[in-house]
Amino acid sequence: MALAREKRLPPLHLSLKVPSRAAVQEPEAFRHPNPPPAAVPQSASTPLARSSQFRLADFDKLAVLGRGNGGTVYKVRHRETCALYALKVLHQGDAAAEADILSRTASPFVVRCHSVLPATSGDVALLLELADGGSLDSVRSRCGAFPEAALAEVAAQALSGLAYLHARRIVHLDIKPANLLATTTGGVKVADFGIAKVLSRAGDHCTSYMGTAAYMSPERFDPEEHGGHYDPCAADVWSLGVTVLELLMGRYPLLPAGQQPNWAALMCAICFGELPALPDDAASAKLQDFLAVCLQKDYRKRASVAELLAHPFVAGRDVTTSRCALRRLVAGEA
CATH class of the missing domain: 3.30.200.20 (Phosphorylase Kinase; domain 1)
Structure with a gap:
């Protein structure tokens, strides 16, 4: 099945290095610095x-x-x-x-x-x-695994960006560390809308196969199991979950370290594999639960962006501490 799919899909990026509209009122803690x-x-x-x-x-x-x-x-x-x-x-x-x-x-x-x-x-x-801190991928490459406090800030701001986009029927479809940009003041911005889509109406499903395979959700790998389409908002949540897990582990998390990320390996890992076990001292119970609800293989059981913004890992963080942790990490001080 994987070979047949590979022939008819457009090329995917497999590398892991890889208004007249009213503005939404942003939370006070997130006002642009x-x-x-x-x-x-x-x-x-x-x-x-x-x-x-x-x-x-x-x-x-x-x-x-x-x-x-x-x-x-x-x-x-x-x-x-x-x-x-x-x-x-x-x-x-x-x-x-x-x-x-x-x-x-x-x-x-x-x-x-x-x-x-x-x-x-x-x-x-x-x-x-210009996001002067570079991408989160470049920060990870330079500094290694993110501390949990910084991860909470990454998740909160990326989710706020997705909430803003989804409210306008815009789905990104390529959330990954390379497409989240950091600032030296501790900000995170969603970037690179090259394959993003504007839905005709809220709740529409999507059929686009384009994107970075390593961050695709199970239903994007096998949409025929879901009627030939998928929920793109839920797909963005999966991609964010993989991104947060990667920043926590300091490497791509769904394959063993050093394994070549080819199409077959990624499909098996994403569609059928188990999430990597995290030691209790590697992540708090709140973070582990946050990752679990992001990375539900059945998109119907996956948490929504609104639910994730209310999750204790995000909503319960100390904003000053988490923002400072991210700022220090981006500056290379952590």
Whole structure:
């Protein structure tokens, strides 16, 4: 079955290194610590409406932040103001959907798009806010396993981002450490909407097979067992659960250390394997229960984003302590 599926699905990323809309009132503890740069007025207008404020020629490229199938992300500096941004240069066919989705968002838990700029050869560039702490994947690679207090903050802010998105019928479909960005003030932002979808109405199911296989939920590997579609909001929860478990363990958690993450191995582990046993001293009972309700193989039994935000591991954390733990980890002080 795995071989037949592999032939007809689009290529997957198997590597583990791998408003006119009203804004939602955010919890006080999550208010954005830094205002937007002076060059960008704080407003709820969409990125497309702000495009005229910038030109590609106004920026100097300083470094490459990342490369992927869809394009390249650069760290850039605005020549006049010296403000720093991330510039994501995408192939035109890949950029339209992501630009549309980002134009619908205005949340401190979702990376902000300041402008959409035409680039060379028909490409399109998204001018994004720069998360100065890098991705959680890069933090894990640099610092190893996350302490539990920092994990509680990661979970709380990522869930707040997903709650904001799902309320607008936006599903991410590729939550993983590389797509959660950190700031040096202890913030977490959902990023990279290259395969995200906007549902026609709340409660719609999804048929997209695209995504990073290692973080796909069981029903995404075998949607035919669920009528040929799956609940994308529940799929985002599974991916977040795998992400939190990976940051806790310091490595990809669903395969033995060092095992090649090929399609067959991942399918067996995700659809039929047991979750790794965690010693009592490795995770509190609250964290273990949080992971268990995220990683239910039957998506109908999986906790919702709203339920996870109310879970004791998230709702019962000391916000000051957990935020400080994440800030110190991102800064390399932990």
